[in-house]
Amino acid sequence: MTINDYLYLVILPVLAFSTLLIFIRFIIGPTLSDRVVSLDLLLTTGIGIITIYSIHTDQPAFLDIAMIMALIAFLGTVAFSYYLEKREKNE
Secondary structure, rough: HHHHHHHHHHHHHHHHHHHHHHHHHHHOOOOOOHHHHHHHHHHHHHHHHHHHHHHHHOOOOHHHHHHHHHHHHHHHHHHHHHHHHHHHHHH
């Protein structure tokens, strides 16, 4: 079993199952913070899936997409924390 087979047959299904669990948490999450954290985790898991697909198909262009998604996820998390900070000051 090569590393490519291991990535495709073991890690990819684990990431797909974790995506399902995270999505359920996104829907059930009682607070806005829970939903934002689960959305950030969904983006991170999606980045992992894109990276494994890029390695498996030997197309490095997908890695650029994964880096852009990571930047968007980071900026979204920073914006949400800024929003929470402003909301706490107003209360």
